[in-house]
Amino acid sequence: MPASHLEARMSQSWQQTSLESLEVGATPLVRYFLDRLQITPLLEQYLPPLPGRAPALPTAVTLSVLLTNLLLARQPLYAIAAWAARRVPEHLGLQPDQAEFLNDDRFGRALDHLQRADRASLLTAVVLQAVRAFDIELTELHQDTTTVTLSGSYTNQLPAEHTERPPRITFGYNKDHRAVPVHCKTYDGNTSDDQVHRDTWDFLRQIIGHADFLYVADSKLCTRENLGHISAGQGRFLTIMPRTRAEDAWFREHLQTNAIAWQEVHREPNPRRRDAPDVVYEGVESPRRSVEGYRVFWYRSSQKLEQDRQTRRQRLDRAYARLEAVHNRPRPFKSRAEAEQAGQRVIEDEQVQRWLRVDVCTEVHEEHKQVSPGRPGPETEYRRVEHWQFRPVLVEDAAALKREALCDGLFPLMTNDESLQPADALLKYKYQPFVEKRHEQLKSVFGVAPLWLKNVGRIDSLLWLYYVVELVQALLERAVRRRMQVAGRKSLALYPEGRPSEGPTAELVLAALEGQRRHRLLDGQGQELRRFHDTLGTAAEELLELLGIDRAPYGLADA
Numbered sequence: 001m002p003a004s005h006l007e008a009r010m011s012q013s014w015q016q017t018s019l020e021s022l023e024v025g026a027t028p029l030v031r032y033f034l035d036r037l038q039i040t041p042l043l044e045q046y047l048p049p050l051p052g053r054a055p056a057l058p059t060a061v062t063l064s065v066l067l068t069n070l071l072l073a074r075q076p077l078y079a080i081a082a083w084a085a086r087r088v089p090e091h092l093g094l095q096p097d098q099a100e101f102l103n104d105d106r107f108g109r110a111l112d113h114l115q116r117a118d119r120a121s122l123l124t125a126v127v128l129q130a131v132r133a134f135d136i137e138l139t140e141l142h143q144d145t146t147t148v149t150l151s152g153s154y155t156n157q158l159p160a161e162h163t164e165r166p167p168r169i170t171f172g173y174n175k176d177h178r179a180v181p182v183h184c185k186t187y188d189g190n191t192s193d194d195q196v197h198r199d200t201w202d203f204l205r206q207i208i209g210h211a212d213f214l215y216v217a218d219s220k221l222c223t224r225e226n227l228g229h230i231s232a233g234q235g236r237f238l239t240i241m242p243r244t245r246a247e248d249a250w251f252r253e254h255l256q257t258n259a260i261a262w263q264e265v266h267r268e269p270n271p272r273r274r275d276a277p278d279v280v281y282e283g284v285e286s287p288r289r290s291v292e293g294y295r296v297f298w299y300r301s302s303q304k305l306e307q308d309r310q311t312r313r314q315r316l317d318r319a320y321a322r323l324e325a326v327h328n329r330p331r332p333f334k335s336r337a338e339a340e341q342a343g344q345r346v347i348e349d350e351q352v353q354r355w356l357r358v359d360v361c362t363e364v365h366e367e368h369k370q371v372s373p374g375r376p377g378p379e380t381e382y383r384r385v386e387h388w389q390f391r392p393v394l395v396e397d398a399a400a401l402k403r404e405a406l407c408d409g410l411f412p413l414m415t416n417d418e419s420l421q422p423a424d425a426l427l428k429y430k431y432q433p434f435v436e437k438r439h440e441q442l443k444s445v446f447g448v449a450p451l452w453l454k455n456v457g458r459i460d461s462l463l464w465l466y467y468v469v470e471l472v473q474a475l476l477e478r479a480v481r482r483r484m485q486v487a488g489r490k491s492l493a494l495y496p497e498g499r500p501s502e503g504p505t506a507e508l509v510l511a512a513l514e515g516q517r518r519h520r521l522l523d524g525q526g527q528e529l530r531r532f533h534d535t536l537g538t539a540a541e542e543l544l545e546l547l548g549i550d551r552a553p554y555g556l557a558d559a
Contacts, residue, residue, distance in 0.1 A: 016524035024533070026513035027091035028553040029544075030068050033472045036133045037126060040064050040093060046122040047113055055109075057101040062110040063465065064093050065102065070469045072510060078104040088518055091553060108458060115457040119464055124207050126468065134475055138208050197226045201235060211235040214417060216428055222414060227292065231416050238420070238429055241412040247290050251298060252407050260284055262300060265423035266430075270303070279303040283422035290414060297413045297422045305409025312355070312404065316396075319350040323394055333390040336360050343392030355400050361391040473506040480504050483546045492546075493539045512540045516554060531555070 034040070043060035050059070069080050081102040084092055089099050130136060197217060205211050211234045221227070221239040230237045241248060262282035270276035279302055286296040323346050333339035343358035364386050371381040413425050420428075481503065484492065491500035494508040501508055521530040533555030536544075544551050551557070 017529065018522050020520045020522055021517050022088045023086055024088050024091060024513075024516045024518050024553050026072055026510040027068060027087055029476075029510065029513060029547070029549055030071050030472065031091055031093065032547075032549055033475055034064060034067065037468075037471070037475075038129050039067065039126070039468065042122060042125050042129065043114075046119075046125065047117050050113065055106075057098055057106060059110045059113045061093055061098070062102070062106055063114060066107055066110065067465055067468055067472075068092055070465060071472060071506075072514065076104075077107045080104075080107060088553070108455070111458040111461040112455075114461040114464065119461075120203075123464075123467070124203075126471070127207050130471060130475065134478070138204075138213055197221050198229045201230055201233070205233065205235065214238055214428065216431070224292065227294065227414075227416070231292075236415070236417040238413060238415045238417065238425055240429065241290075241296060241414045245290070247286070247288070247296055248412060250288065251286055251296075251412070252410070254287075255406055255410075256403055260298075263422075265299070266426055277302070281426060283426060285422060286412070294414050294416045295418070295420075297415070297420075297425050299411055299413070299422070299426060300409045301411070302409065304411065308408040309405070312408075315350050315352050316355065319346055319352050319356060319394060322346045322350065323392065327391060333392075334388075336362070336390050339390035339392045343394065346392075347394065355397055355404065356394045357397060359393050359395050361393050363389045363391065365389065476506045476509060477504065479547060480509055480543070487546060489546070492542060498539070509543060512537065512543055516540070518553070518555070 040060045043063055044058070047059055065084055066080065069075060069083060073080075073083055075083055081099075081104070084094070084099050084102050089096050092099075131138065197220070201215055204213065204215070213236070215221075215230060215235060215237045217237070217239050219240045219242040221237065222241055222245070227237060227239075262284055264280060265283040266281040267278050270279055281302075282300045284298055286298055288296075290296055323343065326342050326346065333342065339360045340358055343360075344353075347353045347356050347358065367385045367387060368382040369385050370376055371383055374380075413429055415425060417425075480492075484490075484504075491502045492504055493499065494501040494504055494512050515534075516536060517534045519532050519534075520528050523529055536554055536556065540554075541551075541556075543549075544554070544556075
């Protein structure tokens with residue numbers, strides 16, 4: 001065959017081939033956790049039947065794709081179809097021809113379908129599967145709530161008295177303040193924290209099957225109704241006691257005249273400066289129980305002690321600075337009462353009335369005025385006129401400041417658990433910030449707000465899915481850190497430039513795999529001629545090996 005004919009045939013053959021490049025990314029890792037949680041089968045089980053013809057793409061599959069997107073990309077509903085089209089479909093739980101069915105309307109209808117499901121029972125099934133699959137202990141449970149802020153008008157909401165309705169979006173108080181989440185519930189926007197604890201505790205007792213667990217929560221738990229409900233159900237609780245309780249005032253007064261047998265119960269490195277002294281906690285059980293008969297532990301933190309001193313000094317300094325501005329006003333005070341009121345406003349605004357009182361300094365200025373009009377002369381008579389001016393001054397109450405200093409660094413915990421010692425109770429409560437951090441990541445890492453949805457039921461369903469997002473995130477971090485401990489690894493090079501991370505977060509783990517692609521050379525009929533993958537980085541390979549994830553999706557044989 002002439003060379004020219006050969007070249008033409010080769011050129012024609014080459015033009016009939018195409019290169020397909022799709023992202024693998026961290027999708028197989030996400031699928032690994034969703035499959036272990038059996039999310040898709042559980043959704044299929046609890047979603048109610050749809051009337052009419054079955055949808056081209058089952059709702060359970062659509063919601064699984066949405067969950068994967070929330071974990072990896074967090075894009076609006078209208079952009080998820082394009083995002084999924086750039087991914088290897090089988091890693092999303094899709095057949096190759098199913099990606100074309102994705103659009104924002106389908107995702108919206110899937111959220112509507114989820115809203116009609118028995119999500120309480122679905123949540124119980126998901127939690128029980130997580131406990132079984134990941135060997136989670138349920139002996140200590142912490143509670144925290146968070147808010148999701150929305151904007152705009154939601155006028156199509158059902159009335160508050162309607163029993164079967166999504167939570168109402170209302171004006172309320174915003175609370176922007178790690179652990180495996182085992183419960184979630186969406187409440188109306190103006191629901192206070194102290195109203196949710198009994199529902200939460202009852203649900204936890206139901207899924208665990210008994211009440212023998214320690215329920216840990218912040219001061220909103222500490223109401224007579226909440227604590228009585230848990231105690232009557234043979235449950236155990238641990239909470240911080242608010243300053244409004246009479247037991248708080250009694251102990252602080254008791255501290256003024258009695259020697260307290262403080263004992264060191266915990267010591268840890270200073271979290272702010274490595275060269276600073278350790279943070280030391282001293283503890284003691286109060287000699288008097290609460291009015292309900294519960295135990296009260298008191299603690300004195302060296303770090304909080306210094307913070308209390310600095311805070312008090314700053315408030316005093318602000319009061320003095322504000323009073324100085326009062327002194328410099330153009331018009332002097334003409335009466336003692338007026339000056340005293342101005343000083344009282346300062347100390348009340350700065351909340352230092354416990355340590356300062358207002359005194360009034362009186363100044364008299366004399367002036368001689370001519371009695372009769374006209375030009376003054378040798379015979380001109382004058383009269384003496386007194387001008388009284390009043391200046392508020394602040395006087396420190398030395399005894400009150402001394403009493404206050406004795407209470408620096410104090411905070412109390414209340415419990416009905418007779419087996420707890422002060423050191424145990426402190427360590428259990430100190431875990432609470434990790435729960436709050438998990439919630440905080442909803443609005444930072446996962447960007448749950450703003451929500452571009454106007455249908456309240458869809459918002460309710462989306463927030464339920466975000467619970468699963470939090471669950472997968474927690475399980476992923478828990479698995480990585482446990483495997484690191486077993487393997488004797490102190491860190492993984494997950495930060496930019498290969499810098500080590502001693503406590504890898506889900507965000508770092510997923511980012512290490514994102515961007516990895518699978519390439520296929522296809523002939524004119526779409527048949528695969530060759531397959532190859534991007535080269536995995538060292539950190540990504542270490543993660544897959546550490547977690548025991550199948551490496552075939554990345555073009556690697558199992559080790």
